[in-house]
Amino acid sequence: MFFLTFSFSLLQLNYDTWCSSGALDINGRLVSTGGYNNGSDTVRILDLCDTCGWEEYPGALGNGRWYATQVTLGDGRFMVFGGRDFPTYEFVPPQGQKNTRKDVIDFNFLVETHDPVENNLYPFVYLSTDGNVFIFANNRSVLLNPNTQTIIHEFPVLPNGARNYPASGSACLLPIMLKPNEDRRVIPAEVLICGGAPHDAYAKADLQRPKVFLPGNTDCARLDITKRNGKWKIINMPSARLLGDMVVLPTGDVLIVNGAKTGSAGWDDAREPNLNPVLYKFQTDGTGSKFTVLNPSNIPRMYHSSFALLPDSKILIAGSNTNPGYFDDALFPTEVRVEKFSPHYLDPNLAMFRQEIIVEKSNNQVKYSQKFTVQIRGNGEIDQQKLQVTVYSPPFVTHGISMNQRLIQLGIVEFNKNVAPNTNNIVLQAPMNGNIAPPGYYMLFVNYNGVPCRQSMWVQFLP
Template identity: 90%
Template sequence: HFIYTKRHFDKPEVVGFKDLDYLHGDGGGFLSGPIEADDGVKASKTVVEAESDDDDNDDDDGDKKSKKKKEKKNQKNKKEKKKSKKDKKYDESFHTLPVESLVNEKGGDGNTDDSSQLVGYNVVTAQTTFKGSWELFVENSGVSAMHVVLLPNINQALIFDATVWKVSKLKLPGPPCRHVEGTNEEDCFAHSILLDVETAHIRPLRLNYDTWCSSGALDINGRLVSTGGYNNGSDTVRILDLCDTCEWQEFPGALGNGRWYATQVTLADGKFIVFGGRDFPTYEFVPPEGQKNTINEVINFPFLKETHDPVENNLYPFVFLSTDGNLFIFANNRSVLLNTQTHTIIHEFPVLPGGARNYPSSGCASLLPIMLKPNEDRKSIPAEVLVCGGTLHDAYTKADLQRPKVFLPGNTDCARIDITKRNGKWKIQNMPSARLLGDMVVLPTGDVLLVNGAKTGSAGWDDARDPNLHPVLYKFQTDG
């Protein structure tokens, strides 16, 4: 199946769901829990009550000392209220979206005043009050969407899976078939397609080098540059151009290390860099088309060794380009800022408590929209990262290796940090429900949509349970 959502973005508001209350602390606003995501959100509210005035009762004749004490307390309460207002900027609401649709019957304004300052932001004006819905678009795409990306210009979704299984629900239109490495077999099934999102037309694409749990990113021309994968694909670089007849170009042996479950990111100059992968705590720059890296181009990265649990929990690290040109790298429960020119870690952020966030614990993360203020000369432009979900460090061990299997609950928290501050601290909130193996998408409004995943267990090999069928919308606001 290929399912997608159509949605208009003129000041969207999701109705029928309550904002979560927040509990003020010294580090900012923290959402209270537990939260259940059923038909509407039931929030167990944590309320910070004002101190009791029992000790401050006035005498009948009016005790001056007591009055003075009350005045002092009132001033303190006013200050706390003022601080509360400031802290509330971090009290973003999580809205649970219905499984069956995203229709808003009431309408309303859900945008913040800062939305017009988003980089590249344009409000799309809706022609009606219809806010969108889920639509079953294609009954059988033929290929499981292990990876999917909407390509620019040609308005087609590229979908591809692993080749190792040697079968899909779509045959190639004709020879040549793929030779299965190490055997005399031929694989004549498609493992990659282009799907036209307007017409639903499907065009099969040939793949020779396995893309199982590979990485990738779009280049400045909108082409997909894919790296790594499994077996013969682990050191391969692939490029798909944008045209009606284009096929994958594959360059085996282009990478200096095998990259399976690695992360690829685009640098400020448009080049790519790829981090990690199973058994390789290293990184390297992706070579130009047709060229190959040697082992000398591979840079050791001890941070990926240090964050390696007995069951990993640091694969597919979260990597984002910061506004200062450095890279924010998050693996397991730790994060650093890396200068890719000097190959040095220039800062380590506080440990994020509550478990592991990367594969196979598999939380999700996003760089939040970057706000530009007109006519303001700033030495640094704030950038924030949001990390949501995941599970406990031993969840994979209990779900995959233990008998009988035990499926631990996933995390319900989201954490947010300014990666441009050297004294930055994680600000933690609760989601309406537990989520691992989820997907996170930044919408044109600046809000963040969380979909898919499970509530218990771990990633990998039938180890997850309790699918999370409730999409959640994170209402984005800035800290100032």
């Protein structure tokens, strides 16, 4: 019999983090921005030590940021976009410094995409591999040059409703695929946006009496954001979903969890929990990509749900509160249970393929373009053609948005077999620059025959 023990510490906050934004910095610290009321213009930092607490800097932002999105740039700086009543953006100031109104940039795109019931809060924002920033709000999307602070391209409108809060679809950046000794001028990058709701879904569910819960969207759409002639490729999910979460798995496939089938975000504004996770098999050209319905949970995970990809490649799933407080007697009670989901690759019949990373024999601090070695141990001969190494940037997850979630497949330069019994060395090439992989910590997974390793290894990419 095995017993698990753990301990926890309470972390005190004085400035409200409700509906805030955040990201990890180059040193692995959590940098959180915005929130509600007295926390809306606050920057707060949580360091890595066991005894560290929150450091809070009220008034550090030039505007209040409630339901805003934070993105990491290739040089490690942060930008934060939008928030209720503030169609603007700004660069997050260095620790201890404060922005003023002159540091805030008006962003008319967020004015133009504002429905009567918003539908453009928590915009989907991703750093493209060319250094520009992709911003999607409501049903429109643009590329912004963060250096000149100008929109350089607008993509076609995505039809069939709204995708951002409170319509609350979900999105992710699909895997970035690198080759050894990469020399392509532009590395392709695609976004995937799924679900959402009709433009008036929130008005019907929250403002109308009796409430009307409109069906959510059933479609997903892919777009190459590095192409100026890019067009949306529409595909259909097995069922409608809003309030969902999209997890980019270590293998590059996408897991869609949580959510509802009707209604919108907001207090008691959704119905019909979508209990079935869905797997989207990723193919670079979209051909052959398909959805598979997986085994359901018995716990509704709707408004205010979240997830985390764990080092053992399971998914931690938590949350769900459709109520203005902790209610046990509501239609959907406030959920305090936590689950772990085991994807298909953790089938015991596939355990023979799971490799072990020998951390002490592997490089875990690497500069851009540098070649580095990861040592693995497993059973049997390894077929290099079935080997894949990916690095994953852990996101800040809230309200169906996963800020800075990023998976990159690294190029394998060499594969050296049998450096010790059942032990092999993989020589890899780090990403070329911060636009491909912003500086900081990533979880490195070695996948063999589509099965992730037993535990990921933390690797830090540095300029």
